[in-house]
Amino acid sequence: MEIQVTPTGIPGIGALSWGTHVCQFYDGREDLADYLVPYFKTGLEHEEYCLWVTADPLSVEDAQTLLRAAVPDLDTRAGRGQIEFVDYRNWYLDGGRLDPDRALAGWREREQIALQRGYAGARVTGNAFWLESSWRSFADYEARLNESLVGRRMICLCSYAVDRCPSVGLLEVLEHHDHAVVRRRGTWTIVESASVKATKEELSRINEELERRVRERTEELRAALAIREQFISAASHELKTPLMATQLYIDSLLEAVKAARLSEEERRQRLERASASCRRLGRLIENLFDVSRTGTALPSVEREGLDLATLAREVVERFAAPARLAGCEVTIRADHPVIGLSPAQLRSMAIPTCIAPGNDRVHPRLPGQVAHRLMPNAEYHEVLAEDRMDLDIAFADWEKKEGLLAAIFIDFLRRQQRR
Numbered sequence: 001m002e003i004q005v006t007p008t009g010i011p012g013i014g015a016l017s018w019g020t021h022v023c024q025f026y027d028g029r030e031d032l033a034d035y036l037v038p039y040f041k042t043g044l045e046h047e048e049y050c051l052w053v054t055a056d057p058l059s060v061e062d063a064q065t066l067l068r069a070a071v072p073d074l075d076t077r078a079g080r081g082q083i084e085f086v087d088y089r090n091w092y093l094d095g096g097r098l099d100p101d102r103a104l105a106g107w108r109e110r111e112q113i114a115l116q117r118g119y120a121g122a123r124v125t126g127n128a129f130w131l132e133s134s135w136r137s138f139a140d141y142e143a144r145l146n147e148s149l150v151g152r153r154m155i156c157l158c159s160y161a162v163d164r165c166p167s168v169g170l171l172e173v174l175e176h177h178d179h180a181v182v183r184r185r186g187t188w189t190i191v192e193s194a195s196v197k198a199t200k201e202e203l204s205r206i207n208e209e210l211e212r213r214v215r216e217r218t219e220e221l222r223a224a225l226a227i228r229e230q231f232i233s234a235a236s237h238e239l240k241t242p243l244m245a246t247q248l249y250i251d252s253l254l255e256a257v258k259a260a261r262l263s264e265e266e267r268r269q270r271l272e273r274a275s276a277s278c279r280r281l282g283r284l285i286e287n288l289f290d291v292s293r294t295g296t297a298l299p300s301v302e303r304e305g306l307d308l309a310t311l312a313r314e315v316v317e318r319f320a321a322p323a324r325l326a327g328c329e330v331t332i333r334a335d336h337p338v339i340g341l342s343p344a345q346l347r348s349m350a351i352p353t354c355i356a357p358g359n360d361r362v363h364p365r366l367p368g369q370v371a372h373r374l375m376p377n378a379e380y381h382e383v384l385a386e387d388r389m390d391l392d393i394a395f396a397d398w399e400k401k402e403g404l405l406a407a408i409f410i411d412f413l414r415r416q417q418r419r
Contacts, residue, residue, distance in 0.1 A: 004017065004018055005017045006043075006046060006120070007042055009041060010038055010039060010181070018153050019152050019154065020149070020155050020156075020179065021145065021146045022156070022178065022180070023158045023159075023160060024158070025161075025162050025165070025180065026160070026161060026162065027163070029058060031183060032058060034183075035157075036157075037066050037067055039125070040067055040123065041067065041070045041071050044074075044077055044082060048114070048119055048120050048121050048122065048123045049081075049123070050084070050123045051122065053086050053088055053091045053124070054086070054088065055087075055088040055128070055129040056127075057129065059087070060085045060086070081117065082119070091106060092126070092130075098134060098137055104141070107122075107145065107156065111152055111153060121154055121155070122154040125156070125157040126156075126157075129159075129164060135166065142172075142173065143176045146178070158173075158177065243277075243281060246274050246278055246281070307337045316331075343374055349377075350376060351377065352377045352379075352412075353377060353379070354378075354381065354412040355372050356383050357380075358394065359384035359385075359387050359388050360393050360397075361389055363393065364389070365382065365387075368380065379412070381408050383404055383405055383408070
């Protein structure tokens with residue numbers, strides 16, 4: 001929530017928020033004029049309604065003369081009701097005695113008039129030079145005024161002559177204002193009350209806590225979005241695999257039927273494979289539906305065993321028919337299951353292994369690097385130097401390196417045969 005402020009016009013004071021209650025301690029006529037003239041000049045320039053309740057050492061005529069020197073069109077502004085000058089006797093007193101209810105009602109009325117006339121707010125001041133006794137009663141009035149200003153489009157300045165303010169009265173004045181303004185060595189400075197300072201410190205603490213929470217939630221959201229992107233990428237790849245397999249099985253079956261090359265048993269086997277791929281696709285889609293029903297919670301992922309030998313046989317079978325049509329014969333020897341191993345199991349493997357990692361999201365290079373470090377007889381060939389983590393599978397990159405990959409594996413096999 002934005003806290004709206006208005007400039008005071010006083011060097012060193014800056015802007016104050018609406019609803020602020022300030023007391024000014026002045027030492028003589030010049031001190032008082034040096035504060036109030038720029039205070040009201042700034043208010044007029046910012047289209048605020050202004051009310052100057054005067055008392056010694058400045059009369060109504062004195063205030064008008066001083067302000068007119070700073071604001072040449074003062075009479076025009078006064079004529080249209082933007083500023084008023086009122087003697088303290090006509091504002092604070094009734095029958096020569098302090099009437100706090102009358103004064104408080106007057107401040108409220110002036111704020112309503114200001115807003116009804118379209119002004120930004122009300123800027124007012126009153127001078128307590130006339131107060132000689134009844135400091136307790138006036139302090140009670142100041143306390144009520146301080147409470148009444150909360151949430152109002154008004155800033156209120158109360159002026160006190162230093163030489164006419166007793167020590168007890170001084171403490172009571174400070175207690176019922178948000179700020180005190182004094183001139184020190186020619187410079188106006190503002191002193192916050194203890195309650196205002198404590199409130200600001202608490203607001204600062206709350207703001208820091210909110211910023212910390214926003215940073216934490218932002219990082220959590222980024223992490224969740226990254227996991228979601230990885231999940232969608234992997235799910236897309238997993239969905240494409242059985243779909244492509246099914247399409248290849250059906251295409252090869254159609255080609256074989258046209259050429260009358262398949263026996264009844266072979267046709268049955270291919271249809272079973274296509275049916276198995278459809279079932280796998282159905283399970284994947286069901287899993288995706290399960291994830292979508294979890295709402296904002298992250299899906300739980302469980303590891304499942306995978307027999308690489310079975311996977312390799314499926315791949316060979318999938319491409320066997322197209323390979324034969326191209327005049328190629330693909331064979332595989334995978335009589336025993338090959339299951340994923342733990343790091344300790346990988347370290348115990350003495351089988352010579354040739355590792356050529358990928359460079360995309362589905363086949364990142366890190367698993368290959370880990371396997372190479374763990375397996376004692378593994379050799380590592382980084383063929384695809386450029387990372388393509390923006391792609392699921394970098395098919396084009398693999399195609400460019402087919403010749404090099406073939407040469408690496410042939411050389412690897414020959415070296416193993418010579419051992």
